[in-house]
Amino acid sequence: MATRKPPGNPARSAGNKTAAAARRGARRRLVPARTQRGLSAGEISLGLEHADVRPLVELIRRADGVPVGAYRDPLGSRPLVLATLPLAAVQPTPFQRDLSPTHTKRLAEKIDEARAFLDPLIVVQGHDGRFWTPNGRHRLAAAKVLGLRQISVLVSPDESLAYRILALNTEKAHNLKDRSLEVIRMARMLAKREPRAKESDFADQFEAAELITLGIVYESAPRFAGGAYSPLLKKVDRFSDRTLPAGLREREGYADRLQAIDAEVRKIITALQQRGFKSPYLRSYVVARINPVRFIKRKAGDTRPAMPIGQALTRMTAAAKTFKLDSVSNSDLAWVAVGAGASE
Numbered sequence: 627m628a629t630r631k632p633p634g635n636p637a638r639s640a641g642n643k644t645a646a647a648a649r650r651g652a653r654r655r656l657v658p659a660r661t662q663r664g665l666s667a668g669e670i671s672l673g674l675e676h677a678d679v680r681p682l683v684e685l686i687r688r689a690d691g692v693p694v695g696a697y698r699d700p701l702g703s704r705p706l707v708l709a710t711l712p713l714a715a716v717q718p719t720p721f722q723r724d725l726s727p728t729h730t731k732r733l734a735e736k737i738d739e740a741r742a743f744l745d746p747l748i749v750v751q752g753h754d755g756r757f758w759t760p761n762g763r764h765r766l767a768a769a770k771v772l773g774l775r776q777i778s779v780l781v782s783p784d785e786s787l788a789y790r791i792l793a794l795n796t797e798k799a800h801n802l803k804d805r806s807l808e809v810i811r812m813a814r815m816l817a818k819r820e821p822r823a824k825e826s827d828f829a830d831q832f833e834a835a836e837l838i839t840l841g842i843v844y845e846s847a848p849r850f851a852g853g854a855y856s857p858l859l860k861k862v863d864r865f866s867d868r869t870l871p872a873g874l875r876e877r878e879g880y881a882d883r884l885q886a887i888d889a890e891v892r893k894i895i896t897a898l899q900q901r902g903f904k905s906p907y908l909r910s911y912v913v914a915r916i917n918p919v920r921f922i923k924r925k926a927g928d929t930r931p932a933m934p935i936g937q938a939l940t941r942m943t944a945a946a947k948t949f950k951l952d953s954v955s956n957s958d959l960a961w962v963a964v965g966a967g968a969s970e
């Protein structure tokens with residue numbers, strides 16, 4: 627005879643739920659810092675003739691721009707100059723994402739409706755003496771569509787800022803492809819300029835190691851389904867202590883192997899479709915099935931790879947080539963759909 631489970635304590639259950647809700651609320655709250663940082667009001671102002679900005683001011687004037695004022699950034703104290711520049715004097719950084727004509731036209735229309743260009747471009751002085759904008763490509767293009775003579779800019783003499791701007795870009799949200807292509811272009815440029823530097827030295831600028839690998843894939847396969855492979859790479863791809871050129875060569879091998887795996891995945895998808903499976907989540911399902919680290923959970927703060935990336939790709943290749951079509955059911959695909967919906 628089965629024993630009956632005694633009823634729980636309602637008051638205790640309610641208390642547990644209240645405590646859990648309180649913990650969730652605490653995580654969502656924004657807690658102001660207890661100590662203040664940065665410069666005081668008296669430390670911020672700079673004259674245009676100050677030694678820290680005078681060369682930059684002269685460069686702006688030689689470009690037929692107009693320096694308006696100078697100040698120190700309240701957080702990092704770096705000198706900055708607010709100015710306007712002719713549109714022809716400003717170029718996007720060489721590693722920036724591709725321009726979206728649709729977004730540019732829409733942005734130009736909205737700026738024209740507002741009758742004001744209120745968001746200055748962030749501009750740095752590049753190593754070649756030119757002005758680069760690391761995050762204003764679409765605003766610059768929109769200004770050209772509108773026929774502006776000058777554009778408002780915030781100029782920094784620190785070129786390294788151009789390599790740290792990726793995480794600050796809010797003008798047009800980065801998707802995975804945009805981010806990956808921007809990072810690989812940045813990595814290739816830095817590899818030429820600083821060939822002895824280690825890949826790991828630029829972890830902050832590159833943001834995530836897998837973006838370099840995916841960027842190499844996207845260079846040759848623009849329609850690659852990077853989102854399906856991102857969960858794997860997040861667990862196994864890490865920044866290398868090799869030099870940038872050596873690291874890129876190694877990653878080109880990983881990129882080739884990923885594309886070979888995806889070719890096998892496409893064969894599996896075609897075979898499943900021929901058996902009547904029409905789910906839009908087929909690729910995500912197949913890649914998840916052959917992912918050798920999908921069940922490996924890391925403890926909080928553990929940044930080690932779940933397994934070496936080379937080993938993971940080898941096991942994934944083998945799993946793709948031995949994939950059993952008979953093991954797939956519609957109920958499995960339904961669970962994938964539920965998971966995809968929960969993550970959106």
